[in-house]
Amino acid sequence: MKIIGILGTQNRKGLTAQLLDEVLRGAERAGAETSLIVLEESFDPTRQDEVRKLGKELKQADCMIFATPTYFGNVSGSMKQFFDHLRDYFVHLTSKGENIPHLFKGKSYVSITSCYKSAFENMLAGITDATFNQIDTVMSQAGMHRASELVLTGTFQMDELPQKKREEAKALGEKLVERVERGGFTLKRYLQLFGMLAISTLIVMGIQKALQVVHFIPADGFWVNYLVFVIIFFLFLSGMLRLVTIHNHKRR
Ligand SMILES: Cc1cc2nc3c(=O)[nH]c(=O)nc-3n(C[C@H](O)[C@H](O)[C@H](O)COP(=O)(O)O)c2cc1C
Numbered sequence: 001m002k003i004i005g006i007l008g009t010q011n012r013k014g015l016t017a018q019l020l021d022e023v024l025r026g027a028e029r030a031g032a033e034t035s036l037i038v039l040e041e042s043f044d045p046t047r048q049d050e051v052r053k054l055g056k057e058l059k060q061a062d063c064m065i066f067a068t069p070t071y072f073g074n075v076s077g078s079m080k081q082f083f084d085h086l087r088d089y090f091v092h093l094t095s096k097g098e099n100i101p102h103l104f105k106g107k108s109y110v111s112i113t114s115c116y117k118s119a120f121e122n123m124l125a126g127i128t129d130a131t132f133n134q135i136d137t138v139m140s141q142a143g144m145h146r147a148s149e150l151v152l153t154g155t156f157q158m159d160e161l162p163q164k165k166r167e168e169a170k171a172l173g174e175k176l177v178e179r180v181e182r183g184g185f186t187l188k189r190y191l192q193l194f195g196m197l198a199i200s201t202l203i204v205m206g207i208q209k210a211l212q213v214v215h216f217i218p219a220d221g222f223w224v225n226y227l228v229f230v231i232i233f234f235l236f237l238s239g240m241l242r243l244v245t246i247h248n249h250k251r252r
Contacts, residue, residue, distance in 0.1 A: 004061040008079030020067040026173020039078040045085040055089040067112040090142035101143025114152035119252035
């Protein structure tokens with residue numbers, strides 16, 4: 001299995017680079033063949049031959065790891081340039097102007113970022129969400145599967161990774177080989193969906209029963225009960241989906 005790390009940062013020895021190094025080291029330990037592309041050092045997007053060379057190299061990968069600090073609430077400029085200049089590799093543009101997955105379809109990816117703001121602020125305000133969303137936007141159009149995410153917060157005046165983060169990064173790398181082999185299919189996702197539906201239905205039916213007990217709705221009117229069920233279910237599910245969206249990204 002081939003895993004390629006792509007680093008887009010102003011700071012080659014910075015914390016984002018250190019996180020990526022640890023993940024790659026963990027993946028190597030689990031038997032993967034790894035390599036690293038440092039965008040600032042080895043990628044000039046204005047040169048077509050370099051874009052082609054990089055595209056060719058990435059075609060060999062089973063998994064790409066995108067590592068970028070959060071700059072002004074999003075990915076670094078070099079990472080954005082990388083996505084923009086490799087657009088033809090990620091997506092194919094149809095005659096109707098639609099993007100469809102192209103040469104990297106079915107591959108896996110991991111997103112890594114870091115930011116000054118504390119874990120608490122990130123939990124509350126989702127400082128790094130736009131960074132992850134930016135990567136997810138490109139990858140979903142490219143038909144690639146998200147294998148994992150990693151974030152480091154509170155990096156102000158920090159030079160070295162805290163030991164706990166170092167271990168988390170290494171563990172992620174070690175597990176990555178297995179996750180990539182599983183690809184997009186995860187039984188866990190189906191089980192989560194089933195669990196979410198089962199719990200939602202139970203709660204909505206409970207509320208409906210309570211409304212019947214207090215005679216707010218009749219117990220035997222089929223259409224009234226159906227309508228009330230649909231309305232409560234809709235409100236409940238919208239709330240649940242909102243919560244899932246908020247918790248979609250790692251924030252600490
Ligand atoms: C141009 C620039 C913009 C930044 N914008 C943000 C930001 O919007 N929010 C934040 O929390 N940190 C911001 N930071 C801080 C970096 O995200 C943080 O220092 C990060 O951990 C740097 O990673 P590195 O050690 O790999 O360079 C910014 C830093 C730079 C240089």
